[in-house]
Amino acid sequence: MPQPNTARLICTCEATMAPDAQSLGGQARAASQLCRAQLDHFRTALGEFADVTVACTQEAPLFSEVAEDMGFAGRLRFANIRETAGWSEEGAKAGPKMAALLAMAETEATPFEVMSLESNGVALILGRDQMALEAAASLSETLDITVLLLPGAEVTPPRQTTWPVLQGRIRRASGHLGAFELVVDDYASPAPSSRAKLEFDGARNGAVSRCDLVIDLTGGQALFDATRPGYFRADPRDRVAVAKLVAQAGQMVGTFDKPRFIDFTPELCAHSRNTLTGCTRGLNLCPTGAITSAGDTVAIDPNICAGCGQCAAACPTGAAAYALPVATNIAARLRVGLAAWFAAGGKDAPVILFHDESHGAALIDASARFGRGLPAHVIPVQVNEPTQIGPELMASGLAFGAGGVRVLAKARPAHPLDGLEASRALRADICAAGGHAPGLCALLQADDPDALEAALWAPAARARPARSSFLPPDDKRGLLVLAVEELIRTAPQPAERFDLPKGAPFGRVDLDLDSCTLCLSCVGACPAGALSDNPDKPMLRFTESACVQCGICVSTCPEQAITIAPQIDLAAWAAPKRVLKQEEPFACTCCGKAFGTRSSIERVLQRLDGHWMFSGPEGESRRKLLGMCDDCRTREVVLAGFDPHEGGAGR
Numbered sequence: 001m002p003q004p005n006t007a008r009l010i011c012t013c014e015a016t017m018a019p020d021a022q023s024l025g026g027q028a029r030a031a032s033q034l035c036r037a038q039l040d041h042f043r044t045a046l047g048e049f050a051d052v053t054v055a056c057t058q059e060a061p062l063f064s065e066v067a068e069d070m071g072f073a074g075r076l077r078f079a080n081i082r083e084t085a086g087w088s089e090e091g092a093k094a095g096p097k098m099a100a101l102l103a104m105a106e107t108e109a110t111p112f113e114v115m116s117l118e119s120n121g122v123a124l125i126l127g128r129d130q131m132a133l134e135a136a137a138s139l140s141e142t143l144d145i146t147v148l149l150l151p152g153a154e155v156t157p158p159r160q161t162t163w164p165v166l167q168g169r170i171r172r173a174s175g176h177l178g179a180f181e182l183v184v185d186d187y188a189s190p191a192p193s194s195r196a197k198l199e200f201d202g203a204r205n206g207a208v209s210r211c212d213l214v215i216d217l218t219g220g221q222a223l224f225d226a227t228r229p230g231y232f233r234a235d236p237r238d239r240v241a242v243a244k245l246v247a248q249a250g251q252m253v254g255t256f257d258k259p260r261f262i263d264f265t266p267e268l269c270a271h272s273r274n275t276l277t278g279c280t281r282g283l284n285l286c287p288t289g290a291i292t293s294a295g296d297t298v299a300i301d302p303n304i305c306a307g308c309g310q311c312a313a314a315c316p317t318g319a320a321a322y323a324l325p326v327a328t329n330i331a332a333r334l335r336v337g338l339a340a341w342f343a344a345g346g347k348d349a350p351v352i353l354f355h356d357e358s359h360g361a362a363l364i365d366a367s368a369r370f371g372r373g374l375p376a377h378v379i380p381v382q383v384n385e386p387t388q389i390g391p392e393l394m395a396s397g398l399a400f401g402a403g404g405v406r407v408l409a410k411a412r413p414a415h416p417l418d419g420l421e422a423s424r425a426l427r428a429d430i431c432a433a434g435g436h437a438p439g440l441c442a443l444l445q446a447d448d449p450d451a452l453e454a455a456l457w458a459p460a461a462r463a464r465p466a467r468s469s470f471l472p473p474d475d476k477r478g479l480l481v482l483a484v485e486e487l488i489r490t491a492p493q494p495a496e497r498f499d500l501p502k503g504a505p506f507g508r509v510d511l512d513l514d515s516c517t518l519c520l521s522c523v524g525a526c527p528a529g530a531l532s533d534n535p536d537k538p539m540l541r542f543t544e545s546a547c548v549q550c551g552i553c554v555s556t557c558p559e560q561a562i563t564i565a566p567q568i569d570l571a572a573w574a575a576p577k578r579v580l581k582q583e584e585p586f587a588c589t590c591c592g593k594a595f596g597t598r599s600s601i602e603r604v605l606q607r608l609d610g611h612w613m614f615s616g617p618e619g620e621s622r623r624k625l626l627g628m629c630d631d632c633r634t635r636e637v638v639l640a641g642f643d644p645h646e647g648g649a650g651r
Contacts, residue, residue, distance in 0.1 A: 007049040008102055009034060009042060010081075011056055017086025019055070019098055023344065035059035042066060050074040053106055055081045055098070079105035083365045084380050088373025096346030100379050103340035104333040110325040113260040115302055117177045117229060120144070121253040123213040124182065126170065128153050131236040132217050135246050136163055142250045143213065149198070150218060151186045157194045165190060167200040168207065173214070173223040176303040177230030177256065182209045182223075215249055217242065225288045226414060227306035229258065259324055261307035261384075262300050268319035268477075269297040270527040270550040278527065278550030282311035282320055287415040296527075309388025310419030316505030316548035317528055318476035324384045328479050331396040331472040337379060338400040339469065346377075348460035349403025353380045354389050359447075360408045367449035377403075377460035387415065391423045391505075392476060394441045395430070395483035399468040399490055403461030404440050411447040426504060430484060430568065433498040434491025437461065466490040480505070481545050485570060500566040507549040507566035509542050511580045515561035516540070517600040518583060522553040522562060532577060538585055538597040541577040544569060559603075589624065590632035601627060 010021035011034035021030045031038045034056065045052050046067055054063050057080040067076050079102050085094040123143040125132050128150045136145045145163040148170075149155055158165065168184035175181050187207035188200040216223060216233040224231045232249050234241040270279040273296050282291050282298060290304040291311060300311070300320065312322040321327065334352065341350055353374075355361060364380055367373055374380065379402075383389065386409045397405045407424075409417060420443060427441040446452045468486035472479050484506075488494055500506060509531065518538045523531045530547035533539060547564075554562050572578065585594035586601050604626060608614045614623050625633050 005049055006051040006053065006106065007045040008053045009045055009055065011035070011038075013056070013082055013086070017082060017091050019081060019086060020095055023095060024055075024099055024102060035062055039066070043070065046070050046072045046074075051077070051106075053077045053079060053102060055079050055102060058082070075108075077105050083368035084374060085376070087368035088376065090376035091373065093376040096341045096344040097350065097376055097379055099344035100337040100341040100346075100350070104337040104381065107329070107333045107336055110323075110329045112323040112325065114257045115260050117256045117258055117303065119178045119212040119230065119252050119254060119256065121213070122146075122211045123215055123249065124148060124180070124209055124211040125215045125217065126150075127217045127236065128219060129236060130155055131242060133158060133165070135215065135217060135242060138246045139215075139250055142253065146209070146211070148184065148209070151200070151203075153198070155198050156196070157190070157198050165198065167198075167203065170223060171205075175230075176228060176301075177252070178212045179303070180209075180211050180214050180230065182211075182214070183207070184209055213249060213252055215245065225306065227288060228304065229256075258303075259307065260302045261305050261309065261322065261324055262302070262312055263321045263323045263326070264300050265319050265321075266297040268317045268527070270317050270319070270548055270552065271298045272296045273525040273527060273552050274556065276525070276552055276555040278552040278555075279316065279548065281314040281316070281419075285310040285314055285419045306415075307385055308415050309385050310415070312476075313388055313390030313423055314419045316477070316480075316550070318478075318480075321476045322384075322388045324388075327388075327390065327392055327476050328472045328474060330381070330383065330393055331479055331483070333381065334393070334397050334402075335400050335469065335472065337381075338397075338402060338467075341379065342401060342463070342467075347463065348377055349401055349463040350377045350379050350460065351404040351406060351456070352397045352402045353378050353406045353408060353456070354383055354386055354393075355380055355408040356384065356386055357382055359410055360386070363408070363446065363449050363452050367453055371449045372453050372457065375457055375460075378406075378456050387417060387420050389420065389423065390476075390480075391426045392480035392483050394423060394427045395487045396472065396479065398427075398431070398436075398440060399470070399483055399486040401463065401467035403463070404442070406442050406444050406456070408444045408446065408452070411445045411451075413445070417443065417445075422503075426500075429500055429504075430487060431491070433495045433568075434488050435493030435495075436491055464490060464492065477546075481573070484568065485573060488568070488570060496571055497567065497569040500568060502566060503549075504566040505548050506545075506568050507547055507564055508544055508569065508572065509547060509553065509580070510563045510565060511540070512559075512561040512563075513581055515559045516557075516581050517559060517603050518581060518597045519558065519600060521556050521558060525552050525556040527552065534582070537582060539582040540580045542580050543577050544572040544575075586627075588629040588632055589627040590636070591629065593629045593631075595629045 008025045010019050011031040015032055031041050051074050057078045060078045081098045081101050085097045121143040123145055125136050125147045132147050136147050147165045148168045151167055168187040170182050171185045172183040184207040185205040186203045188203040190198045190200055214231050217236045219236050232245045234245040288304050288306050290301045292299050309322045312320045386407045389407050394405045424441045431440050444455045468490050470486050520533050523533045528546045528548050530543050532541045549564050549566050583597045586596045586598045
């Protein structure tokens with residue numbers, strides 16, 4: 001329900017749907033044409049309430065203009081309950097869904113950072129035939145044009161040289177809108193005497209071209225992913241596509257804002273430690289090449305990032321987090337939305353449908369206008385990209401009471417959906433272990449409303465007797481752990497411990513006690529802080545809920561004493577730091593001061609057994625030095641005049 005000083009304005013949209021304004025927390029005066037004949041209802045609400053929610057998105061520009069004219073200083077929000085709920089074969093039963101949609105709309109989205117890309121209109125047109133020159137002629141008045149033709153191109157010389165026409169083949173390309181750099185081989189200028197076709201000579205390799213825009217009409221392999229800002233590509237045989245490209249490229253002069261899709265915290269990254277590779281999820285999933293290795297961490301180029309969000313969805317530590325909005329904000333919307341569903345009389349468990357605006361919202365609108373519409377038990381939740389949905393959000397939706405989670409994507413997506421499928425598979429393993437029905441989380445790939453309806457018009461699942469209402473924490477890893485824990489706790493058959501497949505972001509560390517010397521190299525290497533020491537005594541401790549199974553500890557251990565095993569163990573998650581091994585410190589044989597551990601000293605002595613420096617009477621005195629602390633060892637060496645090289649010749 002809305003806050004006391006919040007008005008919800010509900011409209012029947014000229015009686016094309018029948019929402020119960022009173023039960024939804026709206027004004028007693030129901031409207032049938034709030035945007036026209038009853039616009040005064042809206043003006044009255046602006047004068048009486050600090051916050052106003054209008055259950056209409058079609059006329060949002062009109063309502064926003066009226067609010068601005070009146071100097072409304074409160075929060076004005078909009079929710080679509082028409083195409084998503086009221087316009088449906090089950091519109092009469094959609095009251096709980098409308099309540100959920102309104103509650104979610106009143107949850108403020110987190111702000112995100114916007115960056116700027118600058119283009120001065122310097123464009124390089126790559127071509128193989130006359131079409132490149134035709135495109136150049138169309139763009140020459142708005143852009144600074146250079147044409148680069150593939151070697152062997154059959155092109156008639158222009159009557160007048162109004163822009164450079166060169167020959168070359170791209171060897172390497174990098175950059176983005178406003179900052180492209182291309183290395184060109186077979187680079188040559190045309191002969192002025194070219195007659196029937198342009199003739200080139202004196203070709204050289206390694207020329208460098210810098211430009212703001214790249215227009216690719218070669219018809220060959222793409223230089224970049226299609227989402228690279230400033231890169232335009234079309235088949236030169238398709239004149240309609242080329243005309244569309246020319247129209248788009250001609251507008252690319254000036255400053256362009258681009259969201260910074262990913263918030264990255266390098267110190268949380270589990271990519272590598274001390275040149276030992278750990279997590280490569282983000283590197284493997286990024287379709288644009290925006291993520292590169294940068295020593296112990298990775299670097300994410302925000303200029304190239306297309307915002308698919310797969311790196312953030314798969315990141316086990318939360319180092320990469322989606323910002324449009326953050327995952328915890330979406331979880332908060334799910335929490336209030338599902339609570340509103342059940343408070344408004346929802347009996348069965350609804351299905352959460354994650355979708356984007358450009359594809360998913362268009363399918364939902366088409367279904368509402370020309371088909372059956374969405375079922376009453378399907379609650380659509382719009383996000384920026386379906387691929388940003390990670391396991392923490394799937395688990396949150398189910399834990400808060402949803403009977404299923406669906407993610408709607410294109411039948412032929414621009415990028416592989418490997419990250420989304422991995423999130424779904426992890427949720428499937430966890431749900432199966434808890435006795436949930438199979439298929440609670442599913443990926444829907446549909447490009448037409450009929451296919452969408454066929455996938456969604458199934459009976460709703462019965463509501464589980466137990467639902468969680470936890471408050472989403474601020475960090476992504478914390479949300480993942482808490483959501484999974486609550487999902488298991490509210491499962492039909494809660495399982496305290498179960499195994500997971502390799503690659504899962506949860507698990508334990510097993511230690512060979514006989515091999516471990518408590519050197520603690522694993523503690524320094526662990527990027528998640530799952531392994532820790534005790535400053536007061538030699539000890540290795542383990543926090544299972546923090547372990548992301550990156551495997552760096554396994555690679556780091558000089559004794560090969562560590563193995564990892566993916567699993568979920570709620571008892572271990574709830575326990576404090578578990579001691580894997582501890583020893584009393586080794587006492588200096590001279591002064592008695594504690595240093596090192598007995599196992600480490602014994603391991604050193606064992607490995608030096610038989611070495612020429614530590615054999616015989618003189619070697620025995622050297623062996624005694626190993627049992628001394630630094631101060632005593634130094635004093636003994638100085639007093640004895642010990643020469644580490646003495647007797648070593650010829651050995």
